[in-house]
Amino acid sequence: MEANRRKFLIGTSLVAASASMAGYKEMLGTAVTMGRKGRAAKDAIYADAQETEGVIATSFDKNSAFSLRNAVCNGCTSHCGMRVKIDNATGKVVKASGNPYNPLSTDPWLPYNTPLEESFVLLGKETGHTYRSTACARGNVVFDRHYDKGRVLTPLKRVGKRGENRWQSITPEQLLKEIVEGGDLFGEGTVKGLAAIRDLETPMDPNDPKCGPKANGLCVLGTGNEGRQAYMVNRFIGAFGTRNYMGHTAICGLSMRSGEAAYLGDFKGYPHLKPDFEHCEYLLTIGTAPAQAGNPFKRQAKLLAKARTFGKLKCVTVAPMLTNADALAAGDRSEWIPIQPGGDLAFVMGLLRVMIEEELYNASYLKLPSETAQKAFNDASWTNATHLVIQSGEKTGHILAQEEAPLVLEEETGVLKPASEVLQGRLFVDTQVEFQGETIGVKSAMSLLREAALAHTLEEYAQESGVSVERIVRTAREFASHGRKAAVDCHGGTMHTTGFYTTYAIMMLGAMVGNLNYQGGMSAGGGKYKDFNGAKYNLLGFPGKVASQGYRVDRARFAYEKTTEYAQKVARGENPYPAKDTWYPLTNALESEVIFNSAKGYPYKLDALISWNANFIYGQSGANALEELLKDPKKAVPLIIAIDPFINETSRFADYIVPDSVMYETWGVVSPWAGYQTKANSVRFPTIAAPQATFANGEPVSMDSFVIELGKALGLPGFGEGAIVGKEGEKYDFNRPSDFYLRAFENIAIDGSGVPECSDEEIELAGLEPYVKLLQNTCGQNWRKTAYVMARGGRFEEKEKGYVHGKLAHPYKKPIQIYNEPLGTARHALTGEPFSGVPTFMPARLARGEKLFALYPKEKFPLSAFSYKSNVLSQATASSQMIKEIRPTTYIDLNPQTAAQQDVSHGQKVRLVSPGGSVEGRVRLRHGVLPGAVAIEHGAGRDGEGALDVWIDGQKIEGCALRKSGANINKLGIMDSSRELATLSDFVIGSNARQALPVRIETI
């Protein structure tokens, strides 16, 4: 039975039906006789199923009607490796399945040197179960974005007012001329062009040279890194010379990213941790749900299922909603801890309190004060738990150090010594030490953490989180009992006003058991082969690249105490606090502040914005106020250029739209964020032709080609003849995107011992014949190696290379920060309050400290709204027509108890009202939502991407009501009334607060 079923699955997915199918024929013949929309199907058994791409016998007999190319899916931020089936007659993608070489799509994955033909054959034998490589529901269908009627195919210029959605097509040449030269482009007065904006000499503000040059008047907003960010940031931003590039992390998962950066002691690189899903025994997943969403979505879902089935994993999900991460089928391997939205910080501080009070932590690990001690004890990481934090005087908050070498009290002797000379330091220290003739009060990092954890009782933590004391205690004990095989995970659930400390606290649980770099513990990922900067080329550098200067417009990565404003106030003898507005020295980028800051002119006003696939108007909580600013070119940004394959909620307000490529038409090199233990680079190249208008050289207009042509039109360094420089000084032209990306592929191919050469047979099987000439011209003698990488969709290290003797083969090398010194020595720019250098509990707040729920009390807003992601919708692809067939709309999800209290019923249309806005939707009753909470799935309720009517060249393209359908929680977003013109955000790091919003329900 099982064997027959397997053959059936193979038959419908990959190979032609076999004779063993006969037993099913009668049944299927009656069941499947209809095709789409009532038309009779082509075949009574297989309905309208596509022809298969080949037949597996002892070899793979490929169907010549199709090409099969390994590529990368952009259906969500996971960027899984895919195998794309292209109909040679139409040139269209007709199917996408997983690439079996790529760990993001299967586990185990094929050894890299597996011949391509065998990679097909293996999928059809018994090994098909082992190496089956899949696309998720979304990845299966979102290639329909290629063929969406809402795609922008030519450059567009607005006609009429911003946001009216009336456009005219223009040529690429007109586009370039107008945005470079500026002028009276819309009959509304003179608009400064990019040529005038790129002034590297004149200060932006003569009264404050720290604003940098006028070139900072251009800001580029991107989105997640889908493999082209390095290109934009280095080749364009680096050539233009502006300080202002921001990705979308501020409105996505910045609370998580920044809390992990604090824990890992790297606010520059913002590294990212994930559990070793495959080997951990106890996983505490807080405000995220592997098997439902998160990154890498497919991989972690698969590993979670396998670990619960074949391993020892128990997965505990802490969230206001029962998610797919919890599974009844997993029995006692699964637990759901319902929690108040935003209650996660209190819950985790409660866990830390129990672990510290009951001494459930790994003391001998935490006592390791240095790398020397780590090596002596053959451990996998170390922390600064024993390092001493100065408690008074000018150096308050700094770690006691001699010439930058931290000092600790030796465990045995109590003598103050350099950490590198001590094998075990004292863990709890609250004393005075004599150092360089001074008596200095110090506390160890661990003592500070204990103080913070014990600052509130378990009853208080229970009250704030909605989780009982008994359950907090039980969870802490169970977590600790698994030692180094206990792991944690979190993500978007932490996007609230205290989300940064929440993540820092969650990660700290891992430090208590010492799980970093252990098999079954936490991992920062397996790394990658050298790509953009590799053995043959540094594609990120070029002669004339500008070292940008000055404040960033988002006021990130800059301490208020270093500003001219601060210095002037101090010089005048004034209290320097509050600043005019917040500054964020520890934050990597804040898209959510850009438009507001430009409108306020603080630190300065922008002249132009390039919005590259960014969509903050949909994705930012409380973006309503932004729309008003964007509508009027005088208010925030005089010139907006969107690079976007669609007219989305944000590009709707642009002055010009530059088409971009989509999915399998694009170039890119991308590595997994985390959740993998071996080196991996996925490569993406245009597997099908892009339909956009072209530049004079025949290149379709896309971000990549636009940047080259714009760079040349502006006379920027790093474009055109000889602009790519090899490591030996040789020069290559940079006229097309392939000049850049193929060389990145080549770097990957020759890294280390390099990959084998691709044979003619594999070139044919991988559908690479059309690329051979280009490969030969670009990569010279390395062209077959580069083809080998393309044929496999990237380069992937073998699975068994992930671990060495129970530890990760690619460990994170910096120490864990029990106390984070840059954090503990920073101050809030408005209140002047010093930040706690260790995780600490505090209630939801505005920037200046007012308690959020005192301002918006339960009497007026009795419920708490939060957003969640499903396994189907992703913001970037939610408007896909085929996704809409799977998930037509979204709802306002309530527990039946809440509905009864509010006197609303299942299916009833209601209005959800917050202090910042309202949204309408239909009630759906779900027992799996915490009573008192309101859940809204993220991704629907669109005002762009085909949802609204659009006029191009006078022709109306009717909006699709289905795309508009559903609730967008961000319309409930709240402005921070303690600041001028700013949305509610985390008070330390500035991440946009979209969780735990106070709301009430009104009937319509």
Ligand code: SF4
């Ligand atoms: S998880 Fe995301 S990237 Fe992977 S197949 Fe699904 S949609 Fe594509």
